[in-house]
Amino acid sequence: MTAMIQKGEEVHRVRKLFRKTRFGFFALFGIVVLAISILSISSVSRELRDEYVSNSESIAKNIADSSVDILLNRNLATLQSLIDQFVQIESIRYIYITSDTGEFLAHTFIPGIPEEILASDPSATEPVERSLPGLGDFVEVGSPILSGVAGTVHVGMDLERLGLKIQRAVGQQVYLLCIILVTGVLASIWLVNLASRPLTELLEYVVALARERGGARSTHGDVLGRDDEIGDMARLMRYVADDAGLARDEGTTAGGGD
């Protein structure tokens, strides 16, 4: 019994227990942060992308609606001027307008229209992803002009820039979550320490009580004076120890009378 309750060993066990608790806290926070980050990346990228596509579709429709008279008047200079203004919008990298016969009437490509675009369906309006050599990756949306009988407007969105925006948005969220994680872990360590210190003291007191009752009373008087559960337990143990000692003493005295 005496060997089992070596003071150092017991304190070490208590610390190990709380280390596990702290690790548990950290793991739990980490899982929460990871889960929120994954969800955030997924939802932010999806929503940003949807928003970009939606904006591009609106722009394409806007150009298509504005182009009708210009096209019918064969005023291609004004048409070019119109798309030049829209292409200044961030993330819109190219715009081109094809006629109902598929001819390219106006575009913003320099130094020329890429072969991939030339080979594509000029009347397509569904969003499509394109990788243009030397230019990058794009999502292209289209909008028919006068229900397609006057042509089609195509707007290309820069996926690289979109990716950067997503990265920035997600990065900000992950950064915030990391701060919460670190703060949470530090707070939990502090709380666990707060709880473990009196328990350690209690354990030390019990150990001392078991080893040397008289010394314990004088050395660990502060534990007995605590106004919390630890103090209650210390007093209870003191009481039990005293009671056990008294019984033992009485037993010894009675035995000596035989």
Next chain:
Amino acid sequence: MSLFSGKEDSELKTRIGGGGEGEVRQKQPGTMTRRSLVRSGLGALVAAPWAGGLGAAGVHSHPGPRDRAGATRQDDEIVLGVSAAFSGPSRGLGTELYRGSMAYFNHVNENGGVNGRRIVMKLLDDGYQPDPCVANTIELIQDESVFLLFNYVGTPTVTRALPVLKKFRDQQVYLFFPFTGAEPQREPPYGEFAFNLRASYRQETAGLVDNFLSIGRRRVAVFYQNDAYGRSGWAGVREALARHGETMAGEATYMRGTQFGASMRGQVEILQARSPDAVICIGAYQACAAFARDAEDLGLHIPVANVSFVGSENLLALMREGRADADAHTRFLVNSQVVPSYEDTSLPAVREYHELMARYDPPPPANVDRITPGEPYTTFPQSFVSLEGFVNAKLITEIIRRMGDNPQRSGIEEAVFAVRDYDLGVGERVRFGPNRRQGLQMIYYTVPEGERFVPLEDWEGRFPVS
């Protein structure tokens, strides 16, 4: 509407008088945000039929209060508002056009002006950029109350300024003789706000296509500035080819503002892959010179044509600069012009141009070199661009003269339509009317000979098909 900071305003806000000691005020392209640029541009394009009911302004002297009541002022100046490229890669165009006009206005002002009034140009620099041009136009109309707008330079700029004129239609401000052959200021819905003197790009490109096809060069490609100007010329080539049952052999583009030092290898290679017989360039002199240089260097030995806007002398000077084989390097160039050769002194206007340019030798606007520091501008004794400016000034002076002692904006259109068979001295009579808002129709073709462009007489001999 001022987009200047106070400092810029005080430093650059100047005016130019008849004495030729003019300065130009620069509009900074970066002073508007991207959002406001787009918004202003879109607003301009959809026009503004809700223009307020302001009365026509009379002639006024700068600086002075606005006169929107339509009353004639008894001042001694007629102010013409100019927004043009006095900075950037196309500044040679705005500067030479201005110099040509100033040579004639100096002469007029020295001889008592027009009906006792001096002709004065209020210059604003737009650097050949659309948004500053829009802002300049609003300022010239609203703040400066100029009598009319004159000598604007460029299609992307003019195309965007036209809706401003529609917005202020009740003030009857007209744009005279812009240095562009594009269609927007010749057709509805903005044609009624402008008067053109020069032939159109459609006519220039049609002439070039017709001539190329006539000598067996049927595969015509286009190298163009990717904006309203380039598109206007591109459309002209396309239409001209379609009339012959042909289609464009290929096309390549460049960005407005490209400098001579830039490589055009990519554009040349795109066109080379299409094996054209000739290339028509719709661009400014720096980029077109770069393209012609690289085409020659990369073995694309076919005629390279430029339209009048290119500024032939500026282009030639760039291509010849520092080259021992300059003549060989420019042998495939052919440029269309909208004024006759300044070498043709058999024409009275050309003789007068020579005389007045020699007498006044108008310097560039005083602060042009300050606008583009470190790049002093070297003027040309004669050039097609300054001759055009000279002819523009000659005709606007005649129109104002016809408006009598008390010229009003409301009388401008009538005065222009009265010009029905006017001999400007360029070998072609000028005629305007309600359905004819372009005075001249002739196209001239020129090729380099040494440091000058001379008339091209024999297309087949110059560009034989092997």
